[in-house]
Amino acid sequence: MREICVVAYSQSDCKSNAGMANEVELIMPQLQAVYKQVGITSAQDVDFVCSGSCDYLQGAAFAFVAGVDALGAVPPIKESHVEMDAAWALYESVLKIRMGQADSALIYGFAKSSPGELPIVLSQQLDPYYLATQWVDTISLAAMQARLMLEQGLITEGDMAAVVADSRRKALQNPQAQLSGETSTEALLNEPHYVSPLRRSDCCPVSDGAAAMIICTVDKAKEWGVPYARITGIDHRIETHNLGMRDLTDSVSTRQAAARAGVADGPVDVAEVYAPFSHQQIILQRALDLGDDTDINPSGGVLAGNLMMASGVSRIGEVFRRIVAGEAGRGVAHATSGPCLQHNMVTVLEGA
Amino acid sequence: MSELAAVVGIGQTHYKTKRGDVSIAGLVREAAQNALDDAGLTFDDIDAVVIGKAPDMFEGVIMPEIYLTDALGANGKPMLRVHTAGSVGGSTAIVAASHVQSGTFKRVLTVTFEKQSESNAMWALSTPQPFSVHLNAGAGGYFAPIIREYIRRSGAPADVGIKVAVKDRLHGARNPLAHLQLPDITAKEVEESMMLWDPLRFLEACPSSDGACAMVIASEDLAEKGPKPPAWIRGAAMRSEPTMFAGRDEVSPQAGRDCAADVYAQAGITDPRKELDCAEIYVPFSWYEPMWLENLGFAPEGEGWKLTMEGATSLDEGGDIPWNCSGGVLSSNPIGASGMIRFAEAARQVRGDAGDHQVPGAKLAMGHAYGGGAQFFSMWVVGAEKP
Numbered sequence: 079m080r081e082i083c084v085v086a087y088s089q090s091d092c093k094s095n096a097g098m099a100n101e102v103e104l105i106m107p108q109l110q111a112v113y114k115q116v117g118i119t120s121a122q123d124v125d126f127v128c129s130g131s132c133d134y135l136q137g138a139a140f141a142f143v144a145g146v147d148a149l150g151a152v153p154p155i156k157e158s159h160v161e162m163d164a165a166w167a168l169y170e171s172v173l174k175i176r177m178g179q180a181d182s183a184l185i186y187g188f189a190k191s192s193p194g195e196l197p198i199v200l201s202q203q204l205d206p207y208y209l210a211t212q213w214v215d216t217i218s219l220a221a222m223q224a225r226l227m228l229e230q231g232l233i234t235e236g237d238m239a240a241v242v243a244d245s246r247r248k249a250l251q252n253p254q255a256q257l258s259g260e261t262s263t264e265a266l267l268n269e270p271h272y273v274s275p276l277r278r279s280d281c282c283p284v285s286d287g288a289a290a291m292i293i294c295t296v297d298k299a300k301e302w303g304v305p306y307a308r309i310t311g312i313d314h315r316i317e318t319h320n321l322g323m324r325d326l327t328d329s330v331s332t333r334q335a336a337a338r339a340g341v342a343d344g345p346v347d348v349a350e351v352y353a354p355f356s357h358q359q360i361i362l363q364r365a366l367d368l369g370d371d372t373d374i375n376p377s378g379g380v381l382a383g384n385l386m387m388a389s390g391v392s393r394i395g396e397v398f399r400r401i402v403a404g405e406a407g408r409g410v411a412h413a414t415s416g417p418c419l420q421h422n423m424v425t426v427l428e429g430a
Numbered sequence: 431m432s433e434l435a436a437v438v439g440i441g442q443t444h445y446k447t448k449r450g451d452v453s454i455a456g457l458v459r460e461a462a463q464n465a466l467d468d469a470g471l472t473f474d475d476i477d478a479v480v481i482g483k484a485p486d487m488f489e490g491v492i493m494p495e496i497y498l499t500d501a502l503g504a505n506g507k508p509m510l511r512v513h514t515a516g517s518v519g520g521s522t523a524i525v526a527a528s529h530v531q532s533g534t535f536k537r538v539l540t541v542t543f544e545k546q547s548e549s550n551a552m553w554a555l556s557t558p559q560p561f562s563v564h565l566n567a568g569a570g571g572y573f574a575p576i577i578r579e580y581i582r583r584s585g586a587p588a589d590v591g592i593k594v595a596v597k598d599r600l601h602g603a604r605n606p607l608a609h610l611q612l613p614d615i616t617a618k619e620v621e622e623s624m625m626l627w628d629p630l631r632f633l634e635a636c637p638s639s640d641g642a643c644a645m646v647i648a649s650e651d652l653a654e655k656g657p658k659p660p661a662w663i664r665g666a667a668m669r670s671e672p673t674m675f676a677g678r679d680e681v682s683p684q685a686g687r688d689c690a691a692d693v694y695a696q697a698g699i700t701d702p703r704k705e706l707d708c709a710e711i712y713v714p715f716s717w718y719e720p721m722w723l724e725n726l727g728f729a730p731e732g733e734g735w736k737l738t739m740e741g742a743t744s745l746d747e748g749g750d751i752p753w754n755c756s757g758g759v760l761s762s763n764p765i766g767a768s769g770m771i772r773f774a775e776a777a778r779q780v781r782g783d784a785g786d787h788q789v790p791g792a793k794l795a796m797g798h799a800y801g802g803g804a805q806f807f808s809m810w811v812v813g814a815e816k817p
Contacts, residue, residue, distance in 0.1 A: 079533060127670075133513075134492045139485035139554045140515050143802050146672050154685035157670035157806075158521055161486065161493055161513040170510065170525055176532035177432035203492035206548075207453055210491070316499050316509040334506060416496040421509065 082175050083306035084427065085299050086115035086292040087395030092256035092383025095192045096286035101136065105148040105188050108290035112184070116292055116302045121149040124292065125180035127157040128171045130164030130187040130387045134199055145188065156180070163187060163352075164289065165314075165390030165413035165423050171293060172312055181298045187388030188288035196284045196386070204417065205319060216354075217281055219417045221273040223326040224357040228275055232327055233360055235275060239266035241356040242279045242381060249378025256283050256383035280356040282384035289388035291395055296430075307401040307409075307427040311339030314423035319416075326418050332365035335424040336410075344428075346372045347406035350393035352414045354380055361419065362412055372410075376400065390414065394425050401429050435530040436653035436660035437777040437812065438537075439469025439646035445609035445762035448547035449640040454489060455501035458543050461642035462502055465539065469646040470657045473503030476646070477535035482512040482522025482542040483766030484801075487554035489545050502541060516712070516801025517668070518542065519643065519769025520808030523797075524666045527647050527810075531663070536649045543642035544764035551638065551765070570635055570715060572803065574627035576680045577717040581629065583681065584720070586735035588629070591716035592620045595634045595760060597744045598713065602757020604745070604786040609639045609762040634716035634760075641764035643771045650816075661777035664794070664817050665696030666810040673803040680804060686725040689807040694727070697794070697811040703728045703742075706811070707792035708752045708779050710772035712799045714759045719743065723753075726798070745787065755779070755787040769799025773810055780814040 088111035096104060113119060121127050127149060133141045142159045149155065156179075160166045164187025171183035191199075197215035204210045227233045240263050249258030272278045299306040315331035315338075317324055324330070336342070349372050353359035359379065368374060375381075377396040380389045390413025397409035408428045415421040441464025443449070449457055458481070466472060479495075479502050486492050495504075495511040502509070508529075514521040519542045526540035552568055580586070596617050603613035615633070623632040653660040669689035671678070678684075690702075699705045711726070713719045723734030723743070728751060741747030745755050754760070756775040759768050776797035778784040784792075793814045800807050 132492065133485050133487060136559075138557050138559050139487045140802065142513070143515060143673060143805075146670055146805070149672075151671050152675050152678075152684075154669040154671040154683075154688050156668055158512065158525065158668060159514050161511050162495075166510055169508075170512075170528070173525075173528040173532040173534060176534065177528055179432065179528075200492065202490060203494075203496050205497050206489070206491045314508050315506055316495070316504055318505050319497050319499050331506065415493065420496055420499070 080176055081296040081308060082172055082293055083296050083299050083308045084291060084293050084394065084398040085302065085304050085306045086112035087398050088112050089254055089289040089392050089395060090287035091254045092285035092287055092385055094256060094283060094285065096190055101188050101190055102144055102148045104190065104288040105145060105186055108186060108288045109148060112290045112292050116304050121151065121155055121184055124182040124184045125156065126171055126174050126183040127155055128167035128183060128185055129159050130162050130167040131189060132161060132387055134202065135189045135191050135386055137194065163387050163390035163413055163415055165394065168291065168293065168391055168394065169312060169314060172309065175295060182292065182294035184292055185391060186288060186290040187391050189386040189388065190286045191284050191386045192286050216417060217273050217276065220355040221276045223418045224275050227327050227357055230327060233357055235267060236263055237360060238280050238356040239263040241359045242266055245375060245378045245381040248376055249382035252377045252382060254383065255378050256285050258378060258382055276355065282354040282380045285383045285385050287385040287388065289385060289392045289395060291391055305402040306430055307398045308430065309425060310428045311426035313338035316421040319420065321418060329361050329365040329419045329422060332362060332412065332422040332424065335422050336366050339424040339426050341366055341410050341424060341426055344408050346408060346410050348373045348376060348397055348400050348409040350375055350377060350396045351412040352380055352390050352393050354384055356381065358419055366410060390423065397427050401427055432531040433533045434650040434662065434817065435527050435647050436662045437645050438648040438653055438656045438660050439465040439471065440774045440778055441465030441468055441644040442607050443641045444607050445639040445641040445764060447639065449545065454545050455498055457545055458498055458541050458642045459501045461644040462539060462541050465644035465646050471646060476503065476537055476539045478508040478529050478538045479504040480510045480512065480522055480526035480529065480538060480540045482518040483544055484516065484518055485554055487549065488551050488765065489548040514801060515806050516765060517769055517799040517806040517808045518801065519767050519771065520773050520797060520799030521668055523645060523770050523773045524668060524808055524810065527663055527666060530647050530649050536652055538647050539644065540647065541642060541644040542767040542770040544766040545640045546638045547640050570627040570630055573715055574630055577629060580681045580717065580721050584732040584735060586720060590720055590735045590738055591629060591634045592617050593738055594716040594719040595620045598754050598758045598760040600746050601755050601787055602761030605756045608757040609637050630715050636714040636759045636763035639762050639764040641762060641767055643767040643774050645774055658783060659781050659814065661780045661812040662816050664811045664813045665693040667692035668808045671805045673805055681721060682725045683804050685805060686800065686807050689809050690726045693809045693811055702726060703751050706751065706794050706796050708755055708789040709796040710756060710775040711753050712759055712769060712772055713754060714763060719753060745789065752789050755784065755789060769808060772799055773797035777812045780812050
């Protein structure tokens with residue numbers, strides 16, 4: 079199978095409100111940034127383009143069509159789109175390169191979640207006949223999951239607060255973070271509950287923004303003469319939608335994807351996991367079997383800023399950055415979709 | 431370099447205005463089960479599931495793969511959701527095929543659907559957007575001026591659209607799954623139907639349908655193990671261009687021409703009219719048949735309408751290049767599935783399994799879909815013979 083690598087990545091600042099900027103304006107600077115990283119000028123210089131976005135966040139059918147305007151697709155380009163996080167756009171691109179129909183691909187994800195009430199909007203991804211009609215929001219579902227973990231003695235509220243404090247501290251080093259700062263577990267535990275047992279700080283913020291990435295064959299990376307991180311494993315698995323049929327305190331699909339991606343085949347120096355809620359980071363850490371020698375979410379993770387439809391691909395980008403900077407030799411990136419970690423992707427990246 | 435892949439199972443639902451007897455999950459399950467039965471397989475034989483549909487607002491379910499995991503037997507498997515506007519049915523088939531052609535999986539189930547009766551497509555397409563001019567046109571209103579420009583350029587007679595409307599409904603009457611069953615339709619009836627968007631009359635437009643279409647795509651070593659012959663994927667391509675740009679030819683978009691050239695090159699086709707035995711082409715409004723005949727290189731520019739009028743695209747008139755023998759989008763339009771139905775019907779033809787709308791001896795067929803402002807294209811060519 080052809081060796082594929084990440085060669086460029088850029089993410090916008092996570093903003094609570096991007097104001098008048100529309101989606102195309104959110105995407106364009108990130109595209110320009112990744113073009114510059116590999117020394118190309120437009121989407122015409124890659125073989126395939128794939129994006130991830132969600133119509134409901136924009137409140138319009140075919141919202142992604144406007145994204146094509148950001149690409150300079152004249153003459154026409156080979157392009158596709160998933161109504162998923164752009165991590166899955168990357169997956170589609172990996173298949174396209176593996177089958178030899180492309181040597182390089184541009185991937186981008188974007189969303190402007192601020193105009194709507196995101197947790198309630200996302201209730202409409204539930205079973206439309208039995209669950210969506212009750213408008214159960216994502217925070218309430220996550221709170222139920224956290225409650226199960228607390229009652230089974232799998233975590234304490236202190237463990238959750240420690241995840242948050244760690245995120246805030248690490249995010250101080252991340253200029254794109256929305257939330258960062260020095261805080262303590264004790265200070266966080268003094269905050270009132272929001273949706274018990276979750277405090278506001280246990281929940282990721284709502285962010286506007288975009289991220290872009292370029293992947294290619296290792297041969298192409300050498301031709302471009304740019305540093306790269308090899309994708310040595312990638313897999314994703316989905317679980318039942320019926321929350322009552324899942325063990326919400328574990329993430330079986332993450333374990334399945336991790337096994338197929340070969341996470342355990344070497345040391346994991348760095349991991350970026352897509353955990354929109356503090357307790358989910360603990361679930362994922364355990365499912366990925368990450369120990370103390372792994373630096374988890376050095377960017378601060380999505381508790382520091384959550385770009386819907388881009389946060390998954392950003393996790394891969396954050397690991398890529400650390401590998402090409404020489405801070406890590408091998409890393410794992412995780413992406414998720416659906417309520418309570420229903421669908422999970424695991425990517426293993428290694429240095430050249 | 432890519433691995434060979436073939437369609438080994440095809441399943442469709444009946445297409446109707448309203449499938450009130452099933453949920454969305456029931457609808458997709460029905461198509462998926464039919465495809466598995468056709469392939470002689472079960473859900474356990476499937477490695478990954480790829481679904482596609484038009485905008486989520488058409489049913490009001492965000493990212494429906496999340497809800498449909500169980501109905502499609504995807505628990506513990508990879509599941510991907512494609513969305514490329516009206517071309518999505520075709521794009522989904524192509525993305526599903528790439529799961530096999532990349533050597534990553536052996537057997538993939540792909541399903542597309544639309545349950546238009548659950549919501550209101552016209553509303554979904556017309557939500558006002560900040561920073562944008564508010565259009566309340568719908569697809570017919572959008573495409574009618576482009577059709578008028580085609581008529582002006584080509585000098586086509588006024589009744590070409592009527593001829594297509596009759597031809598595709600007569601084809602549809604041969605297909606028991608087709609939504610519209612109009613075996614006695616006449617040109618006069620079409621001509622007298624209400625003018626919706628000049629020059630498109632009511633009977634020159636596609637219906638609004640509920641339905642789903644599914645396929646099983648398998649790797650080379652498994653393709654010939656099923657009860658029916660495989661349809662080998664000989665070429666597949668996608669192209670996109672922006673909705674608007676200076677100098678854009680909306681009548682014959684460059685993206686369509688490029689996509690066709692790509693897929694023909696992969697399949698080794700130099701003269702599509704001569705070498706293909708039939709084609710399933712996305713024609714939601716009658717006049718798009720002559721327009722696509724030209725865009726796809728079946729006729730020289732300005733002469734597509736002549737093929738239509740000569741009966742070249744009609745199965746009933748013994749045409750040399752029958753288009754849309756299943757009745758096409760003009761007979762059934764579950765939007766997100768419509769592209770995949772074209773791809774699947776092309777495969778049925780080369781498997782010799784198209785029932786009363788079979789083109790005798792068909793060996794090579796094309797499936798086509800387009801979407802957005804005629805800016806997203808997906809196409810494939812399938813053949814009875816292994817490449």
